[in-house]
Amino acid sequence: MHPWQTEDTGALRHIAATIRKSVVTSLAEAGSGHLGGSLGLADIFTVLYFSKLNHHPDDPAWPGRDRLILSIGHVAPVLYATLAHSGYFPVEELLTLRKMGSRLQGHPGRDHGLPGLELSAGSLGQGLSVSVGMALAAKYDRKNHRIFSIHGDGELQEGSIWEAAMAASHHHLDNLVAIVDRNGLQIDGKTEDVMGLEPLGNKWQSFGWHVIECDGNDIGQIAGAIDAACLVSGKPAVIIARTVMGKGIVRIENDYRWHGKVPSREEAVEFIKEIEYRILNTEF
Amino acid sequence: MPQQYLNKGNKPTKSGFGEGLLEAGRLNPEVFCIGADITASVDCNLFAEAFPQRFISLGIAEQNCVGVAAGLALEGKIPVFSTYGVFAALRSADQIRISVCYNNLHVIIGGAHAGVSVGPDGATHQALEDIGIMRVLPNMTVLSPCDATQTSLAIVAAIEQCRGPVYLRFGREAMPDFTSAAMGFEIGKAQVLRTGNDVSIIATGHMVWEALLAAEILAAVGIDARVINMHTIKPIDRETIIRAATETRAIVTAEEHQVNTGLGSAVAEVAVQHHPVPMAFVGMPDCFGESGPPLKLMEKYGLTAEAIAEKAKKMVKW
Numbered sequence: 001m002h003p004w005q006t007e008d009t010g011a012l013r014h015i016a017a018t019i020r021k022s023v024v025t026s027l028a029e030a031g032s033g034h035l036g037g038s039l040g041l042a043d044i045f046t047v048l049y050f051s052k053l054n055h056h057p058d059d060p061a062w063p064g065r066d067r068l069i070l071s072i073g074h075v076a077p078v079l080y081a082t083l084a085h086s087g088y089f090p091v092e093e094l095l096t097l098r099k100m101g102s103r104l105q106g107h108p109g110r111d112h113g114l115p116g117l118e119l120s121a122g123s124l125g126q127g128l129s130v131s132v133g134m135a136l137a138a139k140y141d142r143k144n145h146r147i148f149s150i151h152g153d154g155e156l157q158e159g160s161i162w163e164a165a166m167a168a169s170h171h172h173l174d175n176l177v178a179i180v181d182r183n184g185l186q187i188d189g190k191t192e193d194v195m196g197l198e199p200l201g202n203k204w205q206s207f208g209w210h211v212i213e214c215d216g217n218d219i220g221q222i223a224g225a226i227d228a229a230c231l232v233s234g235k236p237a238v239i240i241a242r243t244v245m246g247k248g249i250v251r252i253e254n255d256y257r258w259h260g261k262v263p264s265r266e267e268a269v270e271f272i273k274e275i276e277y278r279i280l281n282t283e284f
Numbered sequence: 285m286p287q288q289y290l291n292k293g294n295k296p297t298k299s300g301f302g303e304g305l306l307e308a309g310r311l312n313p314e315v316f317c318i319g320a321d322i323t324a325s326v327d328c329n330l331f332a333e334a335f336p337q338r339f340i341s342l343g344i345a346e347q348n349c350v351g352v353a354a355g356l357a358l359e360g361k362i363p364v365f366s367t368y369g370v371f372a373a374l375r376s377a378d379q380i381r382i383s384v385c386y387n388n389l390h391v392i393i394g395g396a397h398a399g400v401s402v403g404p405d406g407a408t409h410q411a412l413e414d415i416g417i418m419r420v421l422p423n424m425t426v427l428s429p430c431d432a433t434q435t436s437l438a439i440v441a442a443i444e445q446c447r448g449p450v451y452l453r454f455g456r457e458a459m460p461d462f463t464s465a466a467m468g469f470e471i472g473k474a475q476v477l478r479t480g481n482d483v484s485i486i487a488t489g490h491m492v493w494e495a496l497l498a499a500e501i502l503a504a505v506g507i508d509a510r511v512i513n514m515h516t517i518k519p520i521d522r523e524t525i526i527r528a529a530t531e532t533r534a535i536v537t538a539e540e541h542q543v544n545t546g547l548g549s550a551v552a553e554v555a556v557q558h559h560p561v562p563m564a565f566v567g568m569p570d571c572f573g574e575s576g577p578p579l580k581l582m583e584k585y586g587l588t589a590e591a592i593a594e595k596a597k598k599m600v601k602w
């Protein structure tokens with residue numbers, strides 16, 4: 001842990017609220033994008049970047065850094081907000097999201113030169129394979145950094161995810177931690193109605209992974225799950241993090257219609273007030 | 285046949301790929317090879333035996349193979365993933381587009397079993413669309429060397445000369461091995477194997493040898509054909525195409541691939557913009573292949589020296 005990082009759950013909750021506010025503001029300004037998943041993942045991104053990842057925002061390409069691969073490119077707003085608040089680039093730049101000439105592409109694109117971005121991604125089902133490749137390279141080079149691979153639950157319907165899952169355990173990649181955003185929702189509705197994933201933990205287990213489940217909106221539980229995942233040896237670990245899509249704004253929570261929707265400017269003001277109110281009342 | 289292009293003996297281009305990959309592995313410790321079960325069939329077994337630590341077996345899972353290659357490349361490795369072209373270029377096309385090309389990573393994809401000369405395996409295993417699909421992807425380099433010797437140079441060049449993604453196409457059947465290593469291999473620079481001023485034959489892969497034979501047939505009837513080995517489909521050698529269009533009266537292209545989107549299209553895209561000239565295309569006429577002996581199949585689908593010469597004669601008269 002670096003001096004600017006913290007294990008204090010109260011401090012992390014405040015950072016998560018700040019990231020949520022930036023997600024809302026940047027999406028309202030962009031006029032299109034994916035709000036629900038970005039809000040649901042704010043706590044996980046906060047714990048990773050502000051507590052658990054070994055990284056240097058002032059030296060983004062530092063070879064010893066832990067890698068974060070975002071397979072679900074559509075939740076780029078939460079990645080961008082977290083990178084900005086970590087110090088990778090100015091927070092004001094978040095207002096350029098999805099605009100012409102911006103380094104903050106609708107789905108992450110490395111060719112636009114955003115610091116801290118490991119992979120251009122947006123076509124679902126590809127990131128775990130890339131993470132496997134990075135983990136294999138780290139093993140070959142006898143390096144100790146970890147690869148954290150962020151996935152959606154709907155994304156797990158892609159067959160290529162399970163090809164990669166098979167490969168990760170076959171090659172004993174204990175330097176790889178996958179995190180599944182288990183919000184139970186996807187664009188068409190509930191995952192279990194669209195294409196059921198349960199028993200999800202058993203699936204990963206039978207593919208040779210160590211499975212950890214947690215509340216993905218509980219800072220303490222997320223931190224504990226990541227610590228446990230990093231202790232696993234001989235096999236990869238997956239954290240199935242149960243999250244609430246739209247977390248932090250009561251009227252959009254668990255509403256799949258907010259997967260690919262953004263607030264109007266008026267709604268954004270109202271949403272930000274709610275996030276601020278709830279953090280003051282320590283409701284998160 | 286010009287003296288310098290005598291057949292040294294038939295040899296599959298995939299053998300050249302395997303030998304070149306082994307050589308590249310010796311030269312460069314960052315080269316990795318990914319196996320998708322058909323390792324020996326695509327001649328990667330030489331590398332796998334010599335460098336077991338740098339050979340990664342991933343099984344029959346092409347989409348994952350391409351993604352893993354991207355991950356290795358992000359960490360500075362130079363991964364070579366080879367399987368049959370039909371699987372490499374088509375099943376994992378999305379992974380190649382996003383994880384490899386959009387990220388502009390130095391990943392080399394070997395597309396084996398190119399063309400109907402694959403033979404008895406039939407249409408499912410004969411790659412006839414891979415050039416078209418790979419060449420439309422931004423950042424991608426597409427190589428299609430003409431014989432085993434050149435394929436060996438091509439894989440080394442793909443590793444040592446390139447920075448971004450490369451698709452390297454090669455075949456299965458033993459075919460004439462007629463070039464020399466001394467000719468070298470410069471990516472993007474076509475080789476004029478025979479000079480001539482009546483008609484230009486621009487060929488790629490196995491069809492380059494047929495083009496040389498076609499030039500002999502044409503010489504016998506007084507037609508002076510230029511033969512160009514277009515071993516790099518992308519970036520295509522515009523200068524050599526424009527010179528052929530300006531200095532000769534017609535262009536005939538020849539490839540073991542669909543005429544739609546293949547070498548012929550790539551050449552036409554250049555010629556039509558700079559110096560439109562009558563053109564004819566030798567290649568697969570928008571149909572699937574089938575089972576049969578390789579040379580019989582090439583004959584059936586008009587992928588022969590005679591077919592090239594016939595089209596060239598018509599073009600010159602036109």
Ligand SMILES: [Mg+2]
Pocket residue numbers: 152153154181182183184185186
């Ligand atoms: Mg979901």
